[in-house]
Amino acid sequence: MCDKCRRPVQAVQERCDHCRKKRPADGWAVDARVGQPLLGSLKVIQRIGYGATGGVYLAEDPGTGDRVVVKYLHGALASEPELVKRFRVEAVVTKELNIPQVVRTFDFGRTDDGTPYLTMEYVPGTGLREAMGSGTMTMEDALEVMRQILMALEVAHKRCVIHRDLKPGNIILSRDPEGHLLVKILDFGFAKVLADRHDGFHHTVKVTRDRIILGTPHYMSPEQAKGAMDLDGRTDLYSLGVMLYMMMTGVPPFNSEVPMEIIQMHLTQPPKTPSSLCPTIPQEMDRIILKLLEKKPEDRYATASEVLADLDRLYPAGASKWNIEQISNNAIDTSDLLMQVGRYVEDSIQVPDPSKNNWPVALYVAGAGAAALAILTLWWLFS
Ligand SMILES: Nc1ncnc2c1ncn2[C@@H]1O[C@H](COP(=O)(O)OP(=O)(O)O)[C@@H](O)[C@H]1O
Numbered sequence: 001m002c003d004k005c006r007r008p009v010q011a012v013q014e015r016c017d018h019c020r021k022k023r024p025a026d027g028w029a030v031d032a033r034v035g036q037p038l039l040g041s042l043k044v045i046q047r048i049g050y051g052a053t054g055g056v057y058l059a060e061d062p063g064t065g066d067r068v069v070v071k072y073l074h075g076a077l078a079s080e081p082e083l084v085k086r087f088r089v090e091a092v093v094t095k096e097l098n099i100p101q102v103v104r105t106f107d108f109g110r111t112d113d114g115t116p117y118l119t120m121e122y123v124p125g126t127g128l129r130e131a132m133g134s135g136t137m138t139m140e141d142a143l144e145v146m147r148q149i150l151m152a153l154e155v156a157h158k159r160c161v162i163h164r165d166l167k168p169g170n171i172i173l174s175r176d177p178e179g180h181l182l183v184k185i186l187d188f189g190f191a192k193v194l195a196d197r198h199d200g201f202h203h204t205v206k207v208t209r210d211r212i213i214l215g216t217p218h219y220m221s222p223e224q225a226k227g228a229m230d231l232d233g234r235t236d237l238y239s240l241g242v243m244l245y246m247m248m249t250g251v252p253p254f255n256s257e258v259p260m261e262i263i264q265m266h267l268t269q270p271p272k273t274p275s276s277l278c279p280t281i282p283q284e285m286d287r288i289i290l291k292l293l294e295k296k297p298e299d300r301y302a303t304a305s306e307v308l309a310d311l312d313r314l315y316p317a318g319a320s321k322w323n324i325e326q327i328s329n330n331a332i333d334t335s336d337l338l339m340q341v342g343r344y345v346e347d348s349i350q351v352p353d354p355s356k357n358n359w360p361v362a363l364y365v366a367g368a369g370a371a372a373l374a375i376l377t378l379w380w381l382f383s
């Protein structure tokens with residue numbers, strides 16, 4: 001295993017294929033998790049994820065062949081209280097939400113050596129990133145993917161949960177038992193639970209400042225890029241707008257080798273109209289995408305279901321077999337979810353504090369600078 005990017009390498013390799021790190025004099029590190037027993041009869045068999053949190057592995061019960069996915073919060077990350085808290089939010093939210101399009105967590109805790117972990121359903125399928133990269137996605141599939149994500153977001157947002165890191169790498173295209181496309185949203189590691197108990201989505205609340213800004217530059221909303229503290233579901237709609245733009249045109253609305261430049265473009269530059277890149281895109285689709293990509297949240301759609309209604313008006317024939325009622329049927333009540341999060345994640349629900357509502361501009365600037373640095377570090381470490 002490469003000790004910089006943690007991807008697998010062959011013992012004989014001079015350099016890591018991914019990050020080009022040179023083999024250390026004493027050889028590559030061994031990925032200690034693989035082959036280890038986990039809980040009960042589960043055994044870790046393979047590493048499948050290389051994200052920011054530390055590691056995602058496939059584990060199997062050799063007796064029954066049952067498979068689960070295990071996500072760990074590795075090493076130094078596990079001693080960062082803020083990250084441990086966020087990991088717990090991810091675990092509780094994905095355990096409790098009960099939305100078919102949200103990957104389900106079964107269990108979470110700490111291993112014998114104190115490493116936080118969670119086990120979740122194994123979702124076989126293709127990552128949306130790979131599906132988009134292969135250029136083989138049909139318009140019908142792209143719309144169905146959007147629709148299912150929008151429906152799941154509508155239900156999650158109503159329950160005060162915002163994802164904050166929607167991107168193709170966090171979406172898996174799977175199949176239900178009848179063979180229909182089933183979209184699964186992963187990685188609620190950056191999710192935020194808003195404290196407003198009435199209708200969570202419209203009412204934004206003040207949240208404590210995160211120590212690092214979260215998200216991925218290509219998909220990051222302007223308000224997230226600024227380190228705003230009053231994010232709401234519309235930040236997810238912006239990220240979805242970036243994904244829809246890419247699905248329709250094949251390119252992101254803003255691109256650069258330099259993450260800070262991408263962030264700057266999100267903040268200041270209007271995106272090119274999709275049909276100017278791809279003339280077959282209907283005007284109404286241009287309008288939907290550009291409305292999702294509005295710089296100010298108040299100029300965007302207010303809810304995921306509004307986007308859904310516009311998409312269904314534009315493409316009535318492709319209506320999904322899913323509807324919001326079905327998806328929310330078994331979903332947890334907002335108050336129960338807030339209770340569970342409060343129970344497992346101390347201080348994770350931020351209650352509005354009017355006395356601290358007016359941050360001096362200097363703090364915002366300093367915050368944005370620190371945030372940018374953090375993004376650059378994350379980018380460098382994990383891309
Ligand atoms: N439940 C799962 N089933 C199948 N693959 C998964 C599952 N969870 C994660 N993965 C794979 O691992 C990758 C990283 O997982 P993710 O939850 O996004 O972690 P990170 O926080 O490290 O980005 C995903 O892009 C996906 O390829």
Ligand SMILES: [Mg+2]
Pocket residue numbers: 051052169170187
């Ligand atoms: Mg991820």
